[in-house]
Amino acid sequence: MPSTRAIQAECPFCDRPTRVHRFGRFNRANDGSVQQRYRCTRCRRTYSRSTGTPIWRMRRLDLCSVVVHEVSSAKTQRRIALQYQASRNTVARVIRRVAEFIRIVELSERQMRAPEVSVYFDEMETFIHARANRVSIMLAVSDRRRIVAFDFAEFPAVGKLGRKGRKKYGPRPDRRPAERCNFFVRLQGLVEPTCILKTDEHRAYPKLVKAYFPHAEHFRFKAMRPRYGDYGELRQGGFDPLFTINHTAAMLRDNVKSLSRKTWCTAKKMGGLRDVLTLYAYYHNRYLIRVS
Numbered sequence: 072m073p074s075t076r077a078i079q080a081e082c083p084f085c086d087r088p089t090r091v092h093r094f095g096r097f098n099r100a101n102d103g104s105v106q107q108r109y110r111c112t113r114c115r116r117t118y119s120r121s122t123g124t125p126i127w128r129m130r131r132l133d134l135c136s137v138v139v140h141e142v143s144s145a146k147t148q149r150r151i152a153l154q155y156q157a158s159r160n161t162v163a164r165v166i167r168r169v170a171e172f173i174r175i176v177e178l179s180e181r182q183m184r185a186p187e188v189s190v191y192f193d194e195m196e197t198f199i200h201a202r203a204n205r206v207s208i209m210l211a212v213s214d215r216r217r218i219v220a221f222d223f224a225e226f227p228a229v230g231k232l233g234r235k236g237r238k239k240y241g242p243r244p245d246r247r248p249a250e251r252c253n254f255f256v257r258l259q260g261l262v263e264p265t266c267i268l269k270t271d272e273h274r275a276y277p278k279l280v281k282a283y284f285p286h287a288e289h290f291r292f293k294a295m296r297p298r299y300g301d302y303g304e305l306r307q308g309g310f311d312p313l314f315t316i317n318h319t320a321a322m323l324r325d326n327v328k329s330l331s332r333k334t335w336c337t338a339k340k341m342g343g344l345r346d347v348l349t350l351y352a353y354y355h356n357r358y359l360i361r362v363s
């Protein structure tokens with residue numbers, strides 16, 4: 072769970088800085104801690120430090136740090152609920168709240184972080200709700216294996232699965248070209264314009280790099296054959312120049328339950344998958360890899 076210190080104790084109801092007074096203390100029931108209450112002199116409303124934050128009025132605060140660890144360790148939400156005696160709706164809600172919190176903290180930390188100078192970009196495939204509803208996960212990974220950014224784009228399945236999907240769920244648009252552009256716009260804020268960009272030989276990438284990173288050095292590598300018997304992300308045939316991002320993709324498949332292959336566990340909605348990946352990226356960057 073990120074520190075609550077990132078959030079200021081200013082009046083959450085007023086749109087400008089006001090004078091606030093301390094206004095008694097209370098025992099927070101869910102963790103037994105003593106919390107300071109404040110009152111704003113302008114709007115006269117009282118609040119505590121968690122007012123207006125994603126953990127406001129949350130009863131199961133104990134689950135916050137639990138879900139970050141468990142979701143990133145290939146556990147299903149139902150199993151987390153069973154283990155920690157909560158309902159699965161509670162677990163789903165906590166994941167959503169914690170993901171919101173992580174996004175706020177990351178936004179405030181972004182200014183302090185130097186832009187990346189060497190980045191890998193690739194996409195991995197998964198699905199939402201049914202295997203025919205394909206989703207591409209765009210992934211940018213630094214040369215030190217930090218997950219810099221990720222996003223999603225839906226696209227139609229091909230072949231037999233595609234025909235089945237069209238019949239059952241209707242036509243599915245291919246949003247990959249548009250979403251790739253959005254993703255690269257986001258990357259511009261996170262990566263140095265003169266960076267080194269490494270990708271495979273996908274034919275859409277040179278145009279993208281030229282449009283959004285005209286001063287970057289773009290290296291393209293031929294994708295190697297997937298290694299048999301694991302997640303289909305690592306390669307066989309000697310040295311893999313894209314090992315860094317392929318290994319990160321393999322970690323995602325191994326550590327996020329709904330991303331593993333042949334899984335029973337499916338993400339039902341894009342928002343849920345986004346929250347789970349937000350938690351995982353946080354856990355990955357902070358605990359699984361050691362980057363100063």
Ligand SMILES: [Zn+2]
Nearest residue numbers: 082085111114
């Ligand atoms: Zn106020």
